[in-house]
Amino acid sequence: MDLNLIWFVLLGVLLAGYAILDGFDLGVGMLHLLARGDAQRRTFIASVGPVWDGNEVWLVTFGGALFAAFPEAYATVFSGFYFVFMLVLVALIFRAISLDFRSKTESPAWRRTWDIGFCVSSTLATVLFGVGVGNAMVGVPLNTRGIYEGGFWNLLNPYSLAVGGLAVTMFLMHGAIYLHLKTTGSLQQRIYRWMWITYGAFVTMYLLVTVVTWITIPRATTPLASSPFAWAVAVVNLLAVLSIPYALYRDWSGRAFLASCLAVAALVLLLGLALFPNLVTSDPEPANSLTIYNAASSQKTLGIMLIVAGIGMPFVIAYTAIIYWVFRHRVEIEAKDHRA
Amino acid sequence: MDVVFLSRLQFAFTIMFHYLFPPLTIGLGIVLVFLEYRWLRTGDELYHRAAKFWTKMFGINFALGVATGIVMEFQFGTNWAVYSRYVGDVFGSALAAEGIFAFFLESGFLAVLLYGWDKVSRGFHFFATCMVALGSIFSSIWIVVANSWQQTPAGFQLVEHEINGHAFLRAEITDFWQMVFNPSTINRLVHVWLGAFILGAFFVMSISAWYVLKNRHREFAVRSFTGGLLLGTVAALAQLISGHFNADMVSHHQPAKLAAFEGHYETGEGGTALHLWGWPDDETRGVKGSVAIPGLLSMLVHQDLHTPVKGLDQLEEDYGRPPVWLSFQSYHLMIWLGMLFIASTLYACWCWWRGSLFSRRWLLWFFVFAVMLAFVANEVGWVAAEVGRQPWSVYPTPDGTGQLVGGLKTADSVSEVVRSEQVLGSIIMFGFIYFLLFVLWVFLLDRAIKQGPDREPVLEPPPVTGGEAAAAITARAAHVPPPFDPRNEAE
Numbered sequence: 001m002d003l004n005l006i007w008f009v010l011l012g013v014l015l016a017g018y019a020i021l022d023g024f025d026l027g028v029g030m031l032h033l034l035a036r037g038d039a040q041r042r043t044f045i046a047s048v049g050p051v052w053d054g055n056e057v058w059l060v061t062f063g064g065a066l067f068a069a070f071p072e073a074y075a076t077v078f079s080g081f082y083f084v085f086m087l088v089l090v091a092l093i094f095r096a097i098s099l100d101f102r103s104k105t106e107s108p109a110w111r112r113t114w115d116i117g118f119c120v121s122s123t124l125a126t127v128l129f130g131v132g133v134g135n136a137m138v139g140v141p142l143n144t145r146g147i148y149e150g151g152f153w154n155l156l157n158p159y160s161l162a163v164g165g166l167a168v169t170m171f172l173m174h175g176a177i178y179l180h181l182k183t184t185g186s187l188q189q190r191i192y193r194w195m196w197i198t199y200g201a202f203v204t205m206y207l208l209v210t211v212v213t214w215i216t217i218p219r220a221t222t223p224l225a226s227s228p229f230a231w232a233v234a235v236v237n238l239l240a241v242l243s244i245p246y247a248l249y250r251d252w253s254g255r256a257f258l259a260s261c262l263a264v265a266a267l268v269l270l271l272g273l274a275l276f277p278n279l280v281t282s283d284p285e286p287a288n289s290l291t292i293y294n295a296a297s298s299q300k301t302l303g304i305m306l307i308v309a310g311i312g313m314p315f316v317i318a319y320t321a322i323i324y325w326v327f328r329h330r331v332e333i334e335a336k337d338h339r340a
Numbered sequence: 341m342d343v344v345f346l347s348r349l350q351f352a353f354t355i356m357f358h359y360l361f362p363p364l365t366i367g368l369g370i371v372l373v374f375l376e377y378r379w380l381r382t383g384d385e386l387y388h389r390a391a392k393f394w395t396k397m398f399g400i401n402f403a404l405g406v407a408t409g410i411v412m413e414f415q416f417g418t419n420w421a422v423y424s425r426y427v428g429d430v431f432g433s434a435l436a437a438e439g440i441f442a443f444f445l446e447s448g449f450l451a452v453l454l455y456g457w458d459k460v461s462r463g464f465h466f467f468a469t470c471m472v473a474l475g476s477i478f479s480s481i482w483i484v485v486a487n488s489w490q491q492t493p494a495g496f497q498l499v500e501h502e503i504n505g506h507a508f509l510r511a512e513i514t515d516f517w518q519m520v521f522n523p524s525t526i527n528r529l530v531h532v533w534l535g536a537f538i539l540g541a542f543f544v545m546s547i548s549a550w551y552v553l554k555n556r557h558r559e560f561a562v563r564s565f566t567g568g569l570l571l572g573t574v575a576a577l578a579q580l581i582s583g584h585f586n587a588d589m590v591s592h593h594q595p596a597k598l599a600a601f602e603g604h605y606e607t608g609e610g611g612t613a614l615h616l617w618g619w620p621d622d623e624t625r626g627v628k629g630s631v632a633i634p635g636l637l638s639m640l641v642h643q644d645l646h647t648p649v650k651g652l653d654q655l656e657e658d659y660g661r662p663p664v665w666l667s668f669q670s671y672h673l674m675i676w677l678g679m680l681f682i683a684s685t686l687y688a689c690w691c692w693w694r695g696s697l698f699s700r701r702w703l704l705w706f707f708v709f710a711v712m713l714a715f716v717a718n719e720v721g722w723v724a725a726e727v728g729r730q731p732w733s734v735y736p737t738p739d740g741t742g743q744l745v746g747g748l749k750t751a752d753s754v755s756e757v758v759r760s761e762q763v764l765g766s767i768i769m770f771g772f773i774y775f776l777l778f779v780l781w782v783f784l785l786d787r788a789i790k791q792g793p794d795r796e797p798v799l800e801p802p803p804v805t806g807g808e809a810a811a812a813i814t815a816r817a818a819h820v821p822p823p824f825d826p827r828n829e830a831e
Contacts, residue, residue, distance in 0.1 A: 061439030061443065063417075064432065064438065071427075075421035079421035079757055079758055082766075089410065097404075144503075144505070300513055301512065308433070316440065319448045322448070323448045
């Protein structure tokens with residue numbers, strides 16, 4: 001295993017961490033407007049309030065690590081998809097502000113504004129991430145220097161939009177299961193129904209995208225033909241997806257959440273396997289692709305960064321665990337209590 | 341308008357808006373650690389209330405820092421792709437290290453700080469506060485390392501990298517620690533920290549002075565102000581020393597930047613004067629309306645009154661010429677503000693020692709507004725540092741033979757594929773959003789300040805009629821704190 005491959009895997013770990021963790025709070029955001037009344041909405045916000053910021057750091061660190069390890073890919077993607085990244089920024093800024101500032105005053109109009117802000121920004125961010133993954137799968141036009149040659153509308157192709165839909169349904173389900181873990185009483189019973197509905201929507205999109213991928217992107221399925229590891233990941237993914245309804249049926253919401261995390265992580269792994277060794281796949285000229293070799297920093301830097309990650313990541317995991325432990329309890333908010 | 345100009349404008353605008361928040365959270369972080377430590381040690385409820393109040397302030401500023409900070413990380417790629425390709429190996433490493441070492445630490449423990457008052461022990465809350473403060477310090481370390489490397493690159497070499505037969509030069513790390521501790525890192529880091537402490541201190545003093553003037557939360561305000569004053573005085577004095585070391589460092593490594601700071605166009609004969617103020621003019625290559633002290637710049641740079649300091653006439657062929665007027669004015673404004681901070685804090689200390697501080701209303705009013713000057717000082721310091729670096733995004737360094745190598749021009753750093761109308765569009769977008777954020781920031785700070793540190797009881801007026809009304813009014817009047825008596829404040 002060379003350093004380039006290790007960094008490809010580490011980026012996958014960061015992305016999977018982001019998808020699992022921010023995935024549920026994006027899902028909570030998309031479901032937010034379904035909560036009835038101020039107490040329920042405060043419950044939703046409070047369920048993610050202490051953790052969403054840390055969850056988003058996985059994305060920020062993914063960006064930093066991509067810059068450090070594969071600067072060519074970072075530069076090509078960020079400058080090529082200029083408008084998309086500006087939209088992502090708008091979504092992330094409004095999301096941060098909505099979450100942090102909603103409870104600062106008691107005015108209903110103020111709170112309604114940030115309720116809408118939280119929902120719309122979460123949805124927009126999720127769709128954009130999904131469309132991004134879709135384009136990574138189908139490939140984008142690059143010139144021989146590895147610079148993006150398309151426009152904005154190239155990115156909104158049907159396949160990528162379908163992956164956007166998959167991302168939305170997946171995070172809706174993931175968020176609903178998380179909320180079920182964090183709530184009590186009649187609200188929890190409503191959320192129980194949402195879990196089933198969002199699961200149904202997710203499976204529909206999952207099947208659709210899987211079939212279309214199988215038919216239209218042969219490159220993505222070739223690893224399955226050669227690598228038993230790829231098969232194992234695909235099987236784990238399938239088992240995780242299938243075990244969710246069983247856990248829901250038995251009312252094991254903790255296990256359902258774990259299964260949902262596993263399904264998300266396995267999908268990110270499958271994405272990595274489909275792309276490998278490309279970071280940015282060129283289509284229609286595959287030879288122009290940016291790979292983990294031609295887009296990488298020097299071996300020395302990759303080695304230094306591995307030491308940095310080796311020192312830093314155990315700490316990150318330790319205090320992530322501490323924070324989740326401190327805030328492990330269900331959220332209960334009385335209707336008359338206006339703080340929080 | 342060309343894409344280089346617009347991208348620079350956007351970067352300047354977004355970084356200057358972002359930089360309202362990080363120095364404030366670094367400065368306040370230290371304050372919070374102190375307050376919680378005192379609370380832990382003494383059990384004094386006033387420290388608890390103070391810690392809670394300043395934590396609320398910290399939270400508002402931190403949220404905006406996060407929201408505007410992610411823009412910066414994206415922008416290197418979106419607008420400065422050529423730069424990113426050139427420096428990714430070096431600069432990207434520092435950014436990634438910031439994410440791993442600083443952001444997780446800050447954002448994780450911030451949750452305990454804001455939401456954990458009733459969930460964790462006092463000791464753990466104090467620990468979380470220390471971790472957040474440490475996280476913001478770590479963050480500043482890696483960002484200043486990255487930026488200092490652009491100013492005074494070290495520990496790298498230029499290597500030809502190839503993609504599909506296209507070969508191009510880029511910077512690669514040869515010595516990580518030389519890169520981290522490049523010639524300007526430590527000087528600039530100390531300068532940034534002291535600037536942050538000054539801002540944190542002036543922020544605390546501003547709000548406390550206002551409470552004293554309004555005669556509200558008196559004990560809290562007097563103690564907060566005194567603590568802020570102490571921090572502010574020490575930091576302002578230390579900043580003078582740090583400033584001198586920085587100017588000295590710039591004179592060695594970025595001589596054209598120093599010449600621009602000083603409006604020093606022509607080398608001339610004999611000692612070089614130091615302009616106290618003035619109006620640099622590129623046409624006449626001189627500083628109009630200037631008051632200058634003869635020989636002082638030579639003294640500061642060469643420790644000799646008569647050795648001339650190199651002017652732009654000798655430097656601009658190799659280094660290019662930074663925008664002189666903007667470099668000069670932002671640099672001088674920073675220094676004058678620094679002097680004002682020293683003078684005002686020392687004077688306030690003297691008044692405090694004499695026991696007359698809290699009766700000098702004009703001085704308290706000065707400190708209510710001086711926080712804005714502290715913001716300005718932090719901003720113009722960075723304007724001077726970044727504008728003075730032009731026309732380079734990565735400053736060139738002399739190789740063994742004295743030839744300047746390794747530089748990257750700002751004009752050559754922008755993305756290959758981004759067009760000016762795209763950047764114009766995103767500038768307008770950021771303009772709208774940041775205007776909204778600015779209004780929100782002021783509104784929320786104002787609200788939190790008016791609420792104050794006390795959990796004030798909700799006074800619901802009893803239903804009163806006739807004679808009862810007068811009694812109720814008298815009863816409530818008895819709850820109004822007695823007017824502040826300055827003679828008592830020395831206690």
